[in-house]
Amino acid sequence: MMIRTALPEDAHAAVPLLFEAIGDxxxxxxxxxxxxxxxxxxxxxxxQPANRLSYENCIVIEAEGRVAGALLAYHGSELTALDRPLLDRIASISGESGLSFPQEAMIDEYYLDSIAVDNAFRGQGLGKQLMQAFEEEGAKRGYPRLALIVELGNENAKRLYAAQGYQADGHQLEIAGHLYEHMVKRLP
Structure with missing residues (x-):
């Protein structure tokens, strides 16, 4: 298995995984x-470069010669700039101005936007390896705080993240009709 930064040509494999993870x-x-x-x-x-969903913000794990999992992450301080191209596109289609997305990431944290492993490779620890790569990347970049959100009621995911040192910080947000809990982990 190999973990690496995604490439533009990984879209065919990574996008369906990220779509599944991001959901509504x-x-x-x-x-x-x-x-x-x-x-x-x-x-x-x-x-494309320089947007929230860019390959530049994606880590993939390969197994059996193909992308078996993907993780999307960026620093919260970059989110406004990363969202601008997406918002501009929506504005050009809808004719609306002043659009914004719900603020998922705090300005002082390295944020795990989404993570998914292909069904054929689940249960093999690939998600854990991607999480470890995310944390290592955060440490390498000198970010002291990691964060993610988990849908309220998804106790399995919450337990998994808690077992890896993430703690709910009391902040909740609603996105696309779903309620999420913000979880953080401080790096040493």
């Missing part, structure tokens, strides 16, 4: 409730 939030980010159009737009943005 995808429709907000892509400005459409049509699944096919959302996947097309997501594939386009994945292959």
């Amino acid at each position: 939030i995808t429709y907000i980010l892509m400005g459409t409730d049509d699944t096919e159009k959302a996947l097309e737009a997501m594939t386009f943005w994945f292959s």
